[in-house]
Amino acid sequence: MTVLKNSSKTKTDGLIQDEDTKQLLARSLRYLKAGYPIHYTGPTGAGKTSLALALAKKRRRPVMLIHGHHELDNKDLIGDFTGYTSKKIVDNYVRSVYKKDETVHETWRDGRLLEAVKHGYTLVYDEFTRSKPTTNNLFLSILEEKILPLYGLKKTEPFVPVHPDFRVIFTSNPEEYAGVFKTQDALLDRVISIIVDYKDQEHEATIAAGKFGLEESQAKKITTLVSTVREECTGESGPSLRASLMIAKLVVEEGIAIDGENEEFKQLCLDILGHQLSRCIDADQPMKAAEERIEKALKQMNVSH
């Protein structure tokens, strides 16, 4: 049987903070207060977005979230004319007089960045290196000149001043990840970049235990297994904390015993870890090799516990 903590309620959201995480958040908040943007960078599933959102929440200002992608452009960030509204007044009260007054207005919609800049929100720009560097050039003016330029958008004013309470928190994956653009040095030079890497098995176990109400020793069996599998990877990063959390959630919900000999548990681990491992190992038959390596790790699990 899966062992649950007696007193703990199953948590499904919220950041579980160990001492390092608390200190990282406290430092980051001080840097933000001093006016410096924060940039969390690291492998997928290391917890960057969760940290960024927790940090943003600490500022007690409205939070705006933007996800970077290669099609994001100035219209998404600054805004766009969305169409026309027209007003027509026809006055034929006196039969011999016919008056017509027609006005047409273009309708403008503020983009997310413009809204955040104008009102002093905290902007979380998640995976910003998935947007084209030319799109991100806007941030150079925001961070250096404290203005948001409105070029190319038929607006009468050339720029909007940045509200003094506006702050940005960026997150990104390293440059070797697929779909990531190289960031201009000028932008990196203006932010405080902090590497957020995978945590050790104990910390990952604390998170999995806290989130799903598992006994910490049980959660550690899962995070140790995932980290053993991760070590098999060359090049591409392998299963992350996300995989451990998926396994933890399912064993709790389905009442599956965390045991390397248990067929249900084995199948769950093969399903969750198999494909990801097959993508990051060098083998003629990657899926078969991945399954063999996971089965080996499952056997080791019982030897070491």
Ligand SMILES: Nc1ncnc2c1ncn2[C@@H]1O[C@H](COP(=O)(O)OP(=O)(O)OP(=O)(O)O)[C@@H](O)[C@H]1O
């Ligand atoms: N300290 C934590 N407490 C609770 N859950 C966490 C913690 N850190 C990460 N998680 C969980 O782990 C998963 C991955 O975290 P997150 O999305 O923040 O990673 P990421 O580094 O932004 O990943 P990606 O690069 O793929 O966007 C999420 O389900 C998140 O809720």
